[in-house]
Amino acid sequence: MKNIEKYRNAFMDALELEEDEVSEDLALGETSEWDSLGHMILISTMEDVFDVSLDSEWMSEFDSYKSGMALLDRLGVDFVNE
Amino acid sequence: MTFISIEFLIFFTAVVFMYYLIPHRFRWMLLLVASYSFYASLSGYFVLLLLISTVFSYFTGIAIEKQETKKQKKRVMLAGICVLLFFLGWFKYFNFVNDSIRALSGYMGWHYALPYQELILPLAISFYTFQAVSYLVDISRGKQKAERHFGYFSIYFAFFPQLVAGPIERAKKLLPQFKVEQTLQVENISYGMKRIAWGFFKKTLIADRLAPIVASVYDSPDPTGSQIVLATILFSIQLYADFSALSDIAIGCARMLGIRLTENFKQPHFAVSIADFWSRWHITLSTWLRDYIFVPLAKGKKKRSEIYLVIIITFLISGIWHGAAWSFVLWGLIHGIYRVFGDHTKHTRAKMAAFTRLDRLPALHTWMKIAVTFLLVCFSRVFFRSGSVADAFHHAKLFLTPSAWNPAGLIQALELFSLLDLVIFSFFFIIVQLFHYIERKNTSTWSWLSQRPAFTRYAVYILIVLSVLVFGASGRGFVYGGF
Structure with a gap:
């Protein structure tokens, strides 16, 4: 499975979203599913899926679908040339 | 000193x-x-x-x-x-x-x-x-x-x-x-002095004026339900005025030395949910608990039920931090339960708001949420204020008795105030609310005030200082100073 698919699936699993609900416009606090508690579950899921460790500063930085990708990219998760 | x-x-x-x-x-x-x-x-x-x-x-x-x-x-x-x-x-x-x-x-x-x-x-x-x-x-x-x-x-x-x-x-x-x-910057000195004066205002004209009235009910062996309701609401106002005054004075003093401290309050009694309340009340403790207790314990948890347990633990720690008594533990537990219940029922409540068409009246919906959150916070403070667990349960039972909320009983409970005290308190309480109202409409009341004509500005400053000197009640320590 490609990383981008894993990334989308992590959103669906953690936030209990349907496939069509996961879009690039998703942001923390803008849906009832991605609230502060959902955020903790999402972070745990991302850590598991991509085998990375996200500390509290990075957790704050991960506040949208796009910023999450950028953050994981910096931690070595390749979404483009995999 | x-x-x-x-x-x-x-x-x-x-x-x-x-x-x-x-x-x-x-x-x-x-x-x-x-x-x-x-x-x-x-x-x-x-x-x-x-x-x-x-x-x-x-x-x-x-x-x-x-x-x-x-x-x-x-x-x-x-x-x-x-x-x-x-x-x-x-x-x-x-x-x-x-x-x-x-x-x-x-x-x-x-x-x-x-x-x-x-x-x-x-x-x-x-x-x-x-x-x-x-x-x-x-x-x-x-x-x-x-x-x-x-x-x-x-x-x-x-x-x-x-x-x-x-x-x-x-x-x-x-x-x-x-x-x-x-x-040395005039702006820092001026802002610091204003914050200190505002702290004195809230402490001596609101908190210390309410403290003996609240104590007369909570220390009484047989208060009525209406007295407990009124005293608990007044205690909420007292506690906010007392603790936020302490933060105002701390922030003001530090600013006069050029040091910027973190804001500790953002009008907590206007919170629309318990989660919102904790992002507005004692903010530096909430963020401390979040960063050093909640996040480390919640890491790796992938189910809401597991995170709910972490929330309860975090609030229990918050409770025991406030005071070494079971009534504080219960107070923390109540807030933990509120927070979990709020999260668990958020979809149901959203559906109810849609069904009753309340969501089409956002202003009314918001004010209803503010009122419910404030009452929930007040109920928890029965445990915060009571001297023992037995007293807390007795007072909580009185607070929840429907007859305690009878308007006639509540009006009668106002006799806890002397007429002069009631007038003085109401006047200064309105001033504080006016300050909050301006704050909600603008980013800072002090910046807003600085744009007014010199006459208006100085009239407000003189009013604050003279009010403290003439009507200020003091001689009591700060509630949070005891923690």
Whole structure:
């Protein structure tokens, strides 16, 4: 499975979203599913899926679908040339 | 020498004058002497404990940094925290644990002979211990360098404006500000004075005027339900005025020295949910609990039910931090339950709002949420204010009795006030609400005021100062000063 698919699936699993609900416009606090508690579950899921460790500063930085990708990219998760 | 005293104002004025007169390289010495003198005037016996905790945290921080692996750093950090918590536990929780074991032993028929120990709680120990814990954890996580200058470090530990009751600051924010040369800026002096005056206003005209009325009900052996309802609502207003005044004075004093402290309140009684309330009330404690308790415990949890348990634990710790009594534990538990219940029912509540078409009236919906949140907070404060668990349950039962909410009974309960007191309190309460209203419409009431004509500005400043001098009631300590 490609990383981008894993990334989308992590959103669906953690936030209990349907496939069509996961879009690039998703942001923390803008849906009832991605609230502060959902955020903790999402972070745990991302850590598991991509085998990375996200500390509290990075957790704050991960506040949208796009910023999450950028953050994981910096931690070595390749979404483009995999 | 408490904040609300002439002695403190004279002391602080002298500190400010000297601070800007002496070269920057000597200022840390001045702040250190001022901080220890201030602490000694309040809690003389425990200056040594403050110094020991400072020295211990200073060397532990350096020891953590010298470790090579993350595991070693964590081990030293945990050992350091255990020692700091031992100090806190010994002075604050020894009798709580001792009494609890004795009560349990009595119930179970066991023999338990350790008597009650006369221990005095060192002032501010809960606050400076939390600052020390955050410092050690941040070094272990690599987010903070261990401070090598013992003088600067000691000021971080004992900075007198925020030593007694916060805001609980992180070393990352405070230490660099001590090291930068602060120049005398009229804006800082002016803003600081306004915040201090506003703190005096809230403390002496709201909090200390309400305190005896609330106490007359909560200390009474047989209050009526309506009196408990009214006293609890008044206590909520008192507690906010008292604690936010303390933060205003701390922030104002620090600003006059060029130091910016973190805001601790954002109109908490206008919160629309319990989660929102905790992002507005005692913000520096909430963020501390989030970063050093909730997040580490919640990491790796992938089910809401698991996170709910972490929320309950975090609020229980918040409760026990506030006071060594089961009533505070219950208060924390109630907030934990509120938070979990709020999250668990959010979809149902959204559906109900849609079904009743309340969501089409957003202003009404918001005000309903504010009212419900405020009443939930008030109910929890029955446990916060009551002297014992038995009293708390008795008062809670009265609070929940429908007849206690009878408007006629509530109006009759207003007899707790003398007519003059009621008029004075209502007048100043309206002024505070007006201040809040302007704050909600603008970013800052002080900035808004600075754009008004000079006549209006000075009329407001004179009103604040004269009101404190003429109508201010004082002589009481701060509620959070006891934690």
